[in-house]
Amino acid sequence: MEPAVRRQLGAIALVALATAGVAVFGSLDALRSVVETAVGSPLAFAAVLLAVYAVRPLVLWPVSLVSILVGYGLGIPLGVPVGLLGAVCTSLPAYLLARHAPRERGLFGRLHDRGSHVVETTGAFRGVAAARLLPLPADVISYGAGLSSVPTRAFVAGTLVGQLPWVLAGVVAGSSMRTLAVEGSAGGLPLVVGAAAVGVLVLASPVIRHIVDYDRLPSMGSSGSQ
Numbered sequence: 001m002e003p004a005v006r007r008q009l010g011a012i013a014l015v016a017l018a019t020a021g022v023a024v025f026g027s028l029d030a031l032r033s034v035v036e037t038a039v040g041s042p043l044a045f046a047a048v049l050l051a052v053y054a055v056r057p058l059v060l061w062p063v064s065l066v067s068i069l070v071g072y073g074l075g076i077p078l079g080v081p082v083g084l085l086g087a088v089c090t091s092l093p094a095y096l097l098a099r100h101a102p103r104e105r106g107l108f109g110r111l112h113d114r115g116s117h118v119v120e121t122t123g124a125f126r127g128v129a130a131a132r133l134l135p136l137p138a139d140v141i142s143y144g145a146g147l148s149s150v151p152t153r154a155f156v157a158g159t160l161v162g163q164l165p166w167v168l169a170g171v172v173a174g175s176s177m178r179t180l181a182v183e184g185s186a187g188g189l190p191l192v193v194g195a196a197a198v199g200v201l202v203l204a205s206p207v208i209r210h211i212v213d214y215d216r217l218p219s220m221g222s223s224g225s226q
Helices: 001-026 029-036 041-058 062-099 106-122 124-133 138-145 153-176 188-225
Strands: none
Touching: 001 153, 029 041, 029 062, 041 062, 062 153, 106 124, 106 138, 124 138, 124 153, 138 153
């Protein structure tokens, strides 16, 4: 096995172990208790919220769940912009880690080649925004964007647009609660289906155009040789 491949596998194992270890101790009941205690103090709640966004990728909490906390503590007018900013900031570590990972060869190299081809077909901003609209794990998208060398500006803009419906649903749900409940509260099936449908529509045009252009290549080549 090549040294580069061994390093890549080691990095994947290290991240997986750290994530699994923290996730075991990431109790939603403990989080609920801490948030309900801190919500009466703006400074305490801000500190708790920053800590939650910082550890979210490790405890495998979805962004919509944290948005419920934001809505519960801040309400809708302030909660939506705070939730969007938090969604971007909490996605950046995974993106930057993957963006600076070696991808000359091995598994990362293959993922980089395939991801770059997808980005070339869909466009960086459009691809990230559509992926965020689909019901996919947020950090999988962030790692994929980093490995595909998506520009930072396109990643941030795509994350803002694609996370908007999920953040809005979470903030609205949280703001309507008298007692915090962080399980099964953000959107439900209609939101999942609706956001996924929009994501598919966003991708449809460049994908269809790519297929049509690909199908034309052989005929163009054969006509030129006659």
